[in-house]
Amino acid sequence: xxxxxxxxxxxxxxxxxxxxxxxxxxxxxxxxxxxxxxxxxxxxxxxxxxxxxxxxxxxxxxxxxxxxxxxxxxxxxxxxxxxxxxxxxxxxxxxxxxxxxxxxxxxxxxxxxxxxxxxxxxxxxxxxxxxxxxxxxxxxxxxxxxxxxxxxxxxxxxxxxxxxxxxxxxxx
Amino acid sequence: xxxxxxxxxxxxxxxxxxxxxxxxxxxxxxxxxxxxxxxxxxxxxxxxxxxxxxxxxxxxxxxxxxxxxxxxxxxxxxxxxxxxxxxxxxxxxxxxxxxxxxxxxxxxxxxxxxxxxxxxxxxxxxxxxxxxxxxxxxxxxxxxxxxxxxxxxxxxxxxxxxxxxxxxxxxx
Numbered sequence: 001x002x003x004x005x006x007x008x009x010x011x012x013x014x015x016x017x018x019x020x021x022x023x024x025x026x027x028x029x030x031x032x033x034x035x036x037x038x039x040x041x042x043x044x045x046x047x048x049x050x051x052x053x054x055x056x057x058x059x060x061x062x063x064x065x066x067x068x069x070x071x072x073x074x075x076x077x078x079x080x081x082x083x084x085x086x087x088x089x090x091x092x093x094x095x096x097x098x099x100x101x102x103x104x105x106x107x108x109x110x111x112x113x114x115x116x117x118x119x120x121x122x123x124x125x126x127x128x129x130x131x132x133x134x135x136x137x138x139x140x141x142x143x144x145x146x147x148x149x150x151x152x153x154x155x156x157x158x159x160x161x162x163x164x165x166x167x168x169x170x171x172x
Numbered sequence: 173x174x175x176x177x178x179x180x181x182x183x184x185x186x187x188x189x190x191x192x193x194x195x196x197x198x199x200x201x202x203x204x205x206x207x208x209x210x211x212x213x214x215x216x217x218x219x220x221x222x223x224x225x226x227x228x229x230x231x232x233x234x235x236x237x238x239x240x241x242x243x244x245x246x247x248x249x250x251x252x253x254x255x256x257x258x259x260x261x262x263x264x265x266x267x268x269x270x271x272x273x274x275x276x277x278x279x280x281x282x283x284x285x286x287x288x289x290x291x292x293x294x295x296x297x298x299x300x301x302x303x304x305x306x307x308x309x310x311x312x313x314x315x316x317x318x319x320x321x322x323x324x325x326x327x328x329x330x331x332x333x334x335x336x337x338x339x340x341x342x343x344x
Contacts, residue, residue, distance in 0.1 A: 017189060018189055025303050027300070027302075028300035028302040028306075029302075029306075051301055083332060084334070084335055085335065085336075087322075088321065089318060089322075113338070116338055119337075122336060122337055124332070125321070126200045126320070128227055129196055129223055129227060130193065130199075130200040130309075131193035131197050131305050131309070133193060133309075134200075134306055134308070134309035136306070137303070137305075137306035138309055138313055141310055141313070150259075150261075151298070159299075160255060160300075162258050162296055164258060164294060165288045165289060165294055166288050167256040169256075
């Protein structure tokens with residue numbers, strides 16, 4: 001059982017940082033990889049890959065040309081995060097039951113209407129406008145029931161030792 | 173008892189969208205306002221204020237010139253979100269006990285060392301690099317124990333009626 005994220009409609013000039021945050025959140029909160037459609041962005045891929053090299057774990061980032069085909073072909077449950085969907089706190093138990101792979105779809109400004117149809121669940125994290133980064137984090141946090149917060153990452157070059165004040169980083 | 177957010181070191185060119193997401197998350201997840209230091213950005217303020225006008229609730233955004241003075245003068249608990257701090261799942265019970273106002277401090281790339289000293293708690297949401305937007309959302313979600321997900325906003329011009337597919341927005 002693995003979770004992947006699909007970030008729709010990436011635009012280099014506008015979305016670089018938000019998409020990077022989506023990728024880093026996906027990794028830190030236990031997803032196996034992020035796919036993105038829109039403009040191919042080697043700098044985005046480098047940022048994510050370098051975080052994986054430094055901080056460990058198995059995580060991949062890949063560009064997809066045809067998002068529609070990609071969603072259709074994905075074997076598993078397709079979850080679209082949108083402020084217009086059904087509340088996460090009500091849908092999570094249904095999503096957690098079938099032990100299938102999951103694709104979490106996060107959009108940008110304008111999500112094509114088809115995405116709502118292709119998804120098995122349209123899920124909202126509050127019905128307020130906020131952030132795909134936050135929605136993704138809360139969805140994964142609820143899915144893993146907080147267990148992702150203590151997740152270990154192997155093959156790491158750096159590891160933080162939590163401190164009351166200041167920074168402590170070791171090289172394990 | 174109210175929660176406020178302080179976003180450190182905003183730079184218009186680089187941080188506009190991330191700071192906007194921080195502001196929208198602060199509002200959607202139950203904070204009363206966001207303060208920000210760094211460059212004053214009227215376009216950031218407009219984005220947040222227009223979301224408040226459309227979607228309701230009481231929420232303010234204000235620029236602060238002297239973040240150090242601001243943190244020192246804040247009456248209440250000062251929480252600094254950082255991947256180097258103590259785990260959120262362990263610190264939240266201690267933070268929740270004294271029913272005082274809370275200032276949640278989120279940094280950008282480089283946070284001055286003094287922030288770690290001025291904070292009552294340095295708190296991490298995982299010890300992995302990810303996103304201040306996600307860290308803020310998870311902190312507020314844990315603080316409010318998920319109750320923020322069903323929060324009602326008054327004085328709203330628009331309201332989403334959650335749907336299985338598509339969008340339904342009413343004007344209450």
